[in-house]
Amino acid sequence: MTMTTDLPQDLAEREAIAPEPGYWDPVRHVLLDRWSTRIAFVVVILFILAAAFAPWLAPYDPLRQSIVSINKLPSWDHWLGTDQFGRDVMSRMIHGSRNSLIFGLLAPIFAAFFGTILGVTAGYFGGWADRVISRVIDLLMAFPELLLAILIAAALGGSFWNIVVVLTVAFTPGFARVARASTLAVKQEPYVEAAIAAGVRTPLIIFRHIVPNIMAPIVVLMTLWSASSIRIEATLSFLGIGTQPPNPSWGNIIRDGLTNMFATQWPIVAGGMAITIVVLAISIIGDSVRDVLDPENAQ
Amino acid sequence: MTVLMTIDGLTKSFADTSMRLGPKRPPVRAVDGVSFHIMQGEVLAVVGESGCGKSTLGRLLLRLIEPTSGTVTFEGQNMSVMAPEQVRQMRQRMQMVFQDPFGSLSPRRTIANIIAEPMDTFGLSGTGKARREKVAALLQMVGLPSIYMDRKPRQFSGGQRQRIGIARAISVDPTFIVADEPVSALDVSIQAQIINLMQDLQQDKGFSFLFIAHDLAVVRHIADRVAVMYLGRIVEIGTKGQVYNAPHHPYTEALLSAAPHPEPGRRETRIILQGDVPSPSNVPSGCAFRTRCPLAQDICAREQPALREVAPGLNTACHFAAAHPITRHRAQA
Known part of the structure; x- marks a missing residue:
């Protein structure tokens, strides 16, 4: 440390200390600095826009069948051809992206919400609350996510909200575990003791001092699991327990395509490509975010 | 002056809660039957080596941690029997300044x-x-x-x-502030400024101040009374003049002889203590200080010396407090 004085007049004359980057600045930094991440970001945004404006973008009704144009190859009229019922694959892909992406976003958000509540409760209060919550988390973690998802989807059926519930339940334990570990660490910080000493009520301590300081790893987990979520939804739909036909989702477009593989390959190619590209893009973003927020890798 | 806070037999022991197999370690008695009082508007400094329980004591007074036994009476109210919400209400009148200036601000x-x-x-x-x-x-x-x-x-x-x-x-x-080594993390050049600031504020506002430090030199300036802790116990407590100029406990003398003197060139007879501080989970019998004390006799292993008044305004926990001052040249300093 250099020899500095703390005299107020001295302080008033110069800037106290050069402003340091804000908490989220490094994230912005990495999202824009790495070209791979930048491309991934653009890709994800394009897909989200396509899903948002599906009814206007899709050239045809994704459910309209036409006996005269089945198993068409790609053409100017049908960019990705048509399937065995004469439905436009391009339109089905665009509409299907709604189902796929919405799971990719919704399930991690819900899981982050419930997982944070459980993890913070367990970590902050400890004792029997911690023991009960931790054991339930261990129980759920013992199942692979996909197995758990198939189990619940098979039991409840494959409606939209059921799949969201399935994925939320499958992802919640991971968030809860991360939130609990982070809470245990933040709880030891002197500023938490300072808040207790100041007389701040427990709920306020949790919302004001604990939660904002454990959000970084939670956000990383959300990006990483958006990819998993899209993948698992596609898997469930492919297995026939996800989005139910005739509603399109990338998973059941592949499933339909599989049964008709020798007539036209385009539905499989399109569905597979879309899943690959989006999952890859989100994973790239997730990796960058993790690199930045991981203190071990701090530049 | 009236008494603001009375501390009676305050004890905190931390039990071994690990899940390890095998015998449990004996509990660590961080604060071991401490009794004293704090007057309204006074600055009481608590000094001692790291691990002697002084920070634990500060937190016990504010009930940031629960005592194992003993009572703290603050403004006539027994805090030991209060419900959490009552304690929370008390915090308006008792605040804390923390050691770590980096960690203690969100x-x-x-x-x-x-x-x-x-x-x-x-x-x-x-x-x-x-x-x-x-x-x-x-x-x-x-x-x-x-x-x-x-x-x-x-x-x-x-x-x-x-x-x-x-x-x-x-x-x-607040009427009471605990400052837990508020300057130990700061540059020496800044320490004096912060101590002066706290002293000015204390004189201005008249709150009572428990000032925790590991170094007698730091508190010389600000304290009215000084308490010296060793292994969770107060071994000597008295007015600043008595503790600095005529200490009766050999540990206080050793601490004082280790502190640098402001007068250049002056050489003191340094008392070098032998050995390390014993583990607080295995405190020696009788007087905790006897393993390192140059005056130790048989009685020190048998009986724990109580704090008793050995001079006006000075209480010392030593069997030989009156009989064997090691160095008495400070009496006139």
Whole structure:
């Protein structure tokens, strides 16, 4: 440390200390600095826009069948051809992206919400609350996510909200575990003791001092699991327990395509490509975010 | 002067709660049957080596940790039997300044929010402009320009942050403040400024002050009375003049002889203690200090010496306090 004085007049004359980057600045930094991440970001945004404006973008009704144009190859009229019922694959892909992406976003958000509540409760209060919550988390973690998802989807059926519930339940334990570990660490910080000493009520301590300081790893987990979520939804739909036909989702477009593989390959190619590209893009973003927020890798 | 706080037989032991197999370690008695009182408006310094339980003692007084036994009576109310909500209400009158100026300010909140937090908690801050004016006045009081109130802690140096921590503590006009080694993390050049600031504020506002330090030199300036701790017990407590000039406990003498003297060139007879501080989970029988004490006799292993008045304004826990002062040349210093 250099020899500095703390005299107020001295302080008033110069800037106290050069402003340091804000908490989220490094994230912005990495999202824009790495070209791979930048491309991934653009890709994800394009897909989200396509899903948002599906009814206007899709050239045809994704459910309209036409006996005269089945198993068409790609053409100017049908960019990705048509399937065995004469439905436009391009339109089905665009509409299907709604189902796929919405799971990719919704399930991690819900899981982050419930997982944070459980993890913070367990970590902050400890004792029997911690023991009960931790054991339930261990129980759920013992199942692979996909197995758990198939189990619940098979039991409840494959409606939209059921799949969201399935994925939320499958992802919640991971968030809860991360939130609990982070809470245990933040709880030891002197500023938490300072808040207790100041007389701040427990709920306020949790919302004001604990939660904002454990959000970084939670956000990383959300990006990483958006990819998993899209993948698992596609898997469930492919297995026939996800989005139910005739509603399109990338998973059941592949499933339909599989049964008709020798007539036209385009539905499989399109569905597979879309899943690959989006999952890859989100994973790239997730990796960058993790690199930045991981203190071990701090530049 | 009236008594603000009475501490009676306060004990905190930390049990071995690990899940290891095999025999449990004996509990660590961080604070071991401590009794004293704090007067209204006085500065009581608590000194001792690291691990002697002085920080634990400070936290016990504010009931940030639960005592194992003993009572703390604050403004006539027995805090040991209070429900958590009652304790929380008491915090308006008892605040704390922390050792770590970097960790004790929430990194994501503005200075204004940090300083106003105790006031917000007890509904004293008002809203909008009134709140900002109160924060500005507090910043002024601790010698920081009020234009910094919207910045975040990371933009300030250690000394500045400690000023912010002090502003937070005095914001609710407490009658009692515990300062847990408030300057030990600071540059020596900044330490004096912070101590002077705290002394000015204490004289101005008249709160009682428990000032924890590991170093007698630091508290010489600010303390009215000094308590010396060793392995969770108070071995000597008395007025500043008595403790510094005529200590009767050999441990206090050893500590004093280790502190640098402001007068250059002056050589003191240094008392070098032998050995290390024993583990607080395995405190020696009788007098805890006997394993390192140059005066130790058989009785020291058998009986734990009680604090008793050995001179006006000086209480010492040593069997030989009156009989064997090691060095008496300080009496005239």
